[in-house]
Amino acid sequence: KSADGKTLLAEDGSTITATTLAGTPCNSVEQHWRLRDGELLYGLGSIMADKLELNGRKIHGQIENTIDPMPFVVSTGGWGLLWDVPSQFEWESTSNDMSFNSKTAFEENYYVIAAPRINDAIDGFRRLTGAATLPPKWQLGYIQSKERYNTQQELVDVGEKFRALKFPCDVIVQDWFYWADYGWSAPQYDRSRYPDPAAANRQLHAMHFHTLISQWSQFNNGPKTNLAFVDLKAKGLLYSSGWSTYCDAFNPETYATLKPLEQKFFWDCGWDGWWLDSTDLAENGCGARPTD
DSSP: OOTTSOOOOEEEEEEEEEEEETTEEEEEEEEEEEOOTTOOEEEEEEOOOSSSOOTTOEEEEOOBTTBEEEEEEEETTTEEEEEOOOSOEEEEEETTEEEEEEEEESOOOEEEEEOSSHHHHHHHHHHHHOOOOOOOGGGGSOEEOOSOOOSHHHHHHHHHHHHHTTOOOOEEEEOSOSSGGGOTTOSOOOTTTOSOHHHHHHHHHHTTOEEEEEEESBOOOOSSOOHHHHHHHHTTOEEEETTEEEEOTTOHHHHHHHHHHHHHHTGGGTOOEEEEESOOHHHHOTTOEEOO
16 A cells, blocks of 8 residues: 555465475466556566567566566556565567466565655665676666677677777676587687687776676587586586486586686686676476586
């Protein structure tokens, strides 16, 4: 309710059904709320849509390439709602009903923020989830990334072109496949194309660029030995899902295993940070299982 006792949003039924996912007990949850005539709904994160209003739509909440959903909705009716169920979700709005549901929830939980303005709802969301860490200034400028640069010389050439054109740019990203025959996400370089990454980084730093390098959650071996794959597999820290294998990102031992390799091949070579890819849980998917 609002400060003057007006009902802003009312529940309209919910169900919780016990189920399992990949052998793990969980719940299928569905919740409904009654909407008032005339209120407009916005939010749900970064989704591909042809209009801002969510009314009358059905949204599948799963992180994918170019899609970053968030179970948070705001309304011109004076409220915001955070559905605090960390999983994929389905959201739907009909004429006077709004619903969230998930097939892989552990509990039913949500927060309603009484908010006369949409900005007030966003402020309430920030209070619930915590203040975002302020990044360094160089991360706030233009970041140059493409799919992909193929050699270290190409990286340096692009940096020189930006400076010659006096086009503002703070960061250049080396995306995937610098590893070539070492296999997916190997922290190793194809030396025919990247003979001296440290030298390339020194050149780019001298031009006042910061540099990021792509790191993935999936690891495959190649014709040459992927050192990360070998070490992670030996410790049981890889899971197969579909065409690839993924590291157990929630196990501290995974980072402890990768850290010395990343130190040698990334940080000692002068990279300033990661460009993280394939980090969405949906990529790991249902039915993931430890590799043999």
